Amino acid sequence: MARCEDPEQGPLTAAGSGVFAADDEVGRDLALVDWRATPLGPPEEWPQSLQTAVSILLSSRFSMWMAWGPELTFFCNAAYRRDTLGRKYPWALGRPASEVWAEIWDDIGPRIDTVLATGKATWDEALLLFLERAGYPEETYHTFSYSPLRDDSGTVVGMLCVVSEETERVIGERRMATLRDLGSDPSVVRTEQEMLAFACRQLGRNLRDLPFTLTYLYQDGGGARLAGVTGISAGHPAAPLTLPADDRDAVWPAAALARGESVVVPLDPVPDDRAPFAGLPAGDWPEPPTQALVVPLLQQGSAPYGFLVAALNRYRALDEAYRGFVELAAGHVAAGVASARSYQAQQRRAEELAELDRAKTVFFSNISHEFRTPLTLIMGPVEELRGRLQGADAQVREELEVIRRNGLRLGKLVNTLLDFSRIEAGRMQASYEPVDLAEVTAELASLFRSAIDKAGLAFRVDCPPMDEPVYIDRGMWEKVVLNLLSNALKFTFEGSIGVTVRGEDDHAVVTVTDTGIGVPADEVPRLFERFHRIENARSRSNEGSGIGLALVQELVGLHGGTITADSTEGEGTRFTIRLPYGSAHLPAEAITAAGTGAGATAADPYVEEALRWLPADDGGEPAGDTMGMSSREGSAARSGGSAAPARVLVADDNADMREYLVRLLKGAGYQVSTVGDGMEALDAVRADAPDLVVSDVMMPRLDGLSLVAALRSDPRTAAVPVVLLSARAGQEASIEGLQAGADDYLVKPFTAAELLARVRANMDMARLRQHQARWRTALVDSLQEAFFVCDERGAVVEINSAFTDILGYGPENLPYTPIHPWWPDAATDPEAHRQVADAFGGLLGPGQGSYTIPVTHRDGHRMWVSVTFNHAQDPDTGRRVVVGTLRDVTAEHYAIQRESALASLSTSLSQAGSLSDALTGALRELQSLWRARSVLAAVFDQGDEPTVTATGEPVDWHGLPEERRRTLTDLLQRPLLTPVAGDDGVGIMLEHPEGQLALWVDLGGHRPFTGEDQVLLSLLAGRLAQGLVRAHQIDQQRETAIALQRAILGPAQLPEGFAVRYEPATRPLEVGGDWYDTVALPGGRIGIVVGDCVGRGVEAAAVMGQLRSACRALLLQDDSPARVLMALDQFAAGVPGAKCTTVFCAVLDPETGRLSYSSAGHPPGILAHPDGSTGLLDGGRSVPLAVRPGATRPESETVIPARATLMLYTDGLVERRRRPLYSGIDQASQAVQDGRNVAVDDLATQVMIRLAPADGYDDDVALLLYRHPAPLEMTFPAESSQLAPVRKALRGWLGQCDLPTQIVQNILVAAGEACANAIEHGHRHTPGDIVRLRAEASVDNLRLTVADSGRWKSPEPEANAHRGRGVALMRAMMQQVTITPGPYGTTVDMQMRIA
């Protein structure tokens, strides 16, 4: 800034001597010193060298003091007085330095002695000194250099200290480090105790700001307990383990803190040594603290968790910054407690859910397996007894009937529960085939007709044929319809029951209606809940588990359909099922062709149960006719252990013979099927073994003997009895037949009686033979573990029902040859395929073993099984076989996977640099875990609409389909952390730091989301909520850290004409090592530094702080940028991490625009000329700092033309990946050039915005702009005598602007008139008030402002004729003149185009 008066014309007229003239105030006080009393004598007699030294000292704006003469008499300048001396001013002036700085003389005395003795300068960086300048010993830090002062003869007679006080920076960095460490907990969650231990370790590392701390937490029963200490031992009188509630004499004011107030507690050890504050630890200081700040650990919206006692550094005042630091530290502890407590609560909840799920699953699988075997062993003998006791008395038969009916009922219930168990485990074996839904439904309904008729109800079945097929699993659909009809009948006493099937646009609609008792409105939503029964409802029976409708809903869901219920109490109920057409919504591997899934119905238990609700009209004869069974005659054809007729397969190529045999056998009550040759016979037996085969010997393709051989060679068919028929007579033929393994041999012609006798005898024999085998089968089937037998080639030849339950593959397709269909696909999952192949290899080798391997269920879902096997020999064939069992360990496997998923999510969360990063990363984890189509999160924050984050393409709230938005909004009504399954995915609510978060996992298509998955989702959601809170804290902590860094960066006051910016890297948001600096140098010159330390983070910031201080000091000693950088090379070589720092160092003469500079590997400065051209300051280049210490550095010089703009920057501004550096520099040059007419501070903002990459700067950026000349700013007293000096200064400044003389003259006239106005009008009554003048030039515009603080009188024309002329002159000379009068002054603003 230009000064408004020449040095010799300054206002100071110091008494006696001009030596103190350079500074007004300090000079006056120096002049008042009685110098005669000092060894220096009166100033008039001082040697020239001393006068010069004092003059330099006083004119410097940088903080300095000096000592001269035998007593080292003390002098200082205004900056030193302001920054360091404090209350010692002006007492210190003229006193011996050892007296002034008695308290630190031990530290600095030896340094000064060294300077005086050797003549060499000293250098100290951030030295701790205890100054007593504010009435107490104060912890202060100073970076300073002592250099020798010589008298006229060249002898060292004193020293000059250039000092920069760094107390704020050092203490700020120390506190920042503590806060950063508090926030740097690497683990996502931990217990309260662990969290406190961690926090205490961090607090305990800063024993300077926190000599000791105590953390108290309030207890449930009142009072508080000590939860953590640093710097003091628990149990010290000042650190009692508990603080009782309501104790007025307690050591710490727990009651006030419970109200959330902070309290300063004096730590006074008086009156006696037994007081709690005697013998306090002192932390890192020589003396114990004298006061403590006690702050509450605040809890949002509730009473505080506890409080933190922070003993205070007695060497620092408790100012805003100190108080803020303690409060921030307490905030960290409070946040940690909050986090640990909420995690604990969520953990507990998730564990409860998991436990419930486990218990449920265990219950279902237990009852299903444990009931089934005994039920089979009850029902078999009961059927047998019924057959045998046909002739017994009515009571016996009735009682048997009761046993049978209840057995059927129990079987039905167990099967239903088993269905649930399968659905839950995702193992329901479905086989969807296209059917005419109307026809199938009508058939099923007809089974109930007799029961409904018997109940006296009308039954309306309205099922016209449909145009489009619907895919159903017949078994499941049967259960749906029968359950609904059974339900209707149970609750309907008069009126009707109806079934309709209709087609709509893209789905079929099936309704089952009744005119029964209906359901109260509030119960309707719970109708489909498992085990939910409506209390006190009138019904035909009190039996029922409340599980039927729940099963119906699950089954309809498996079909991709929906079921709804409408009911009016007292009027009736309507169930509506909607099933989509087509098969796109069903798993492709479960689709089969039409007709393949047809099988026997399981209607009897439903219908018989229903019939028993109705009033008995006979002996309970079951509605056998409805079961479609054959005649009850021919009991001979019924086998001993079963109610079903025995089945005989007839194989003969002669149709006449076939018909005859069929007639004969049917007549005897057998169920007969026929085939035309041996091959067909073999296929038929393998698919469904009959009780007996009657086969001709002579047949095409495969004859009877070969058929017998084939049947006997296969263990599954070896036991089927075969009776051979042959036209060949003779002993030989029959022996051949029997040798082949036939059970009997009949020679044609044979009598009917003979055939039937042989058939009957062989069947009985076979049954006897098979008794053992059936027991074996029953035993194997009752095994809970899947059982299988492999032949020597590895083909699976036998399995039990548990095998089918687990893997979905039934006995109908045996044998299963390798590669087995349950092997994972080699193409899509090679790793899993390899694991199974390895296990299979072991299975075929010798010995026994066990493996846990992944397999694919028939419906396509992945399972994990544990296989155990051993080798055995088939006693019949003597062949080597492998017998094995396998167990479903999917749940265990997923439990492990769950742990990994939690760990993986935790890792993702802990690596996130911000709240949004954390959420985005977590969504990706969830997506990959469930291989979901997408995962999206809507945060219902305070905004107009929820904030949406999604995997894949970014989307906003309005970009979501209406339906999805509704799903998400509906979730808000749900409890937290409870999964809610929908049609195509699952949702869950959780807490987000900015509101409620609705999360939706879109599973895409039809895929079961099992109970395991739900537990996992709620666990993960809990973990996510936790992680988000943490990420939110990180965001806040980093903001604090960056605010602190900004505070230690750059000069407090920028010289005129400069603008600077610092921007940290966007990701990861971190403090960095870039800096800018300006230093006021002697002679009005300005040192300019822009530098870039290697690396990021606090380490880089610390290096930056040291280099910046060193560079400042070096500039003050030497004004050559090259020499400064060479000295800085030496300094940097000794600072770890400073090597390779790049620096652009320049010295500017603001009067002339002359700029000398040197660059240590730094990008070139940019100079935008007023004519639109651009240049680079690429001279004076050499390597980065400390790379070649001691090497000479070059220096360049240039002159900044008037109205040109200089820009210095760090590489973060211009460096982009995959782009040459010069392209970035060109872009930056263009940005400066385009803004050459914009005010320099606005230009800085423009440049930062224009060069920012789309997702923010990825490195930190420091930017410094200077426009030459700097604006002129002057203040002067409102006296006409000031006009000439003001004009002179303005004329000089306009000269720097390089303007034509006439324009200069015009501006001078306009400015002169404005100043004259201000003097004459504004201050007529109070002469001497202050007038301000400011002039600023850009490339083509000059702006001039004159402001006073007085009021302009309203115009008085007669007295002001020439004043009016003055305003006219202003308007004529300048292009735009605005005069703004106001109550506190008048401002004249004038502008002129100058280009």
Added chain:
Amino acid sequence: MTTPLTLTPGVRPDGVALLTAAGEIDMSNTDTLAAALESTPGPVVIDLTSVEYLDSAGLSVLFAHADRITLIANPLLTPVLTISGLADLATVHEGGPDVR
């Protein structure tokens, strides 16, 4: 302190009174100029060639004597004299160094 201004009275070869001014004229020293003019009766030529600055206060003094003065002015001052209208009332001759 007043703005430096020297006023040297003289007589031109044609007998007309001459007042040669050098320095700057602003409100702090117009009284001096006014006094000098008051003490010089009759037509007077004022040589402003060495005056680098003239403001409206100075113009007011000149206006008061417009009917009897002739001005010799530096081209730098021409805009001020023209705009104020003084050039219309009094005779103005150009002199002194050229405007660059």
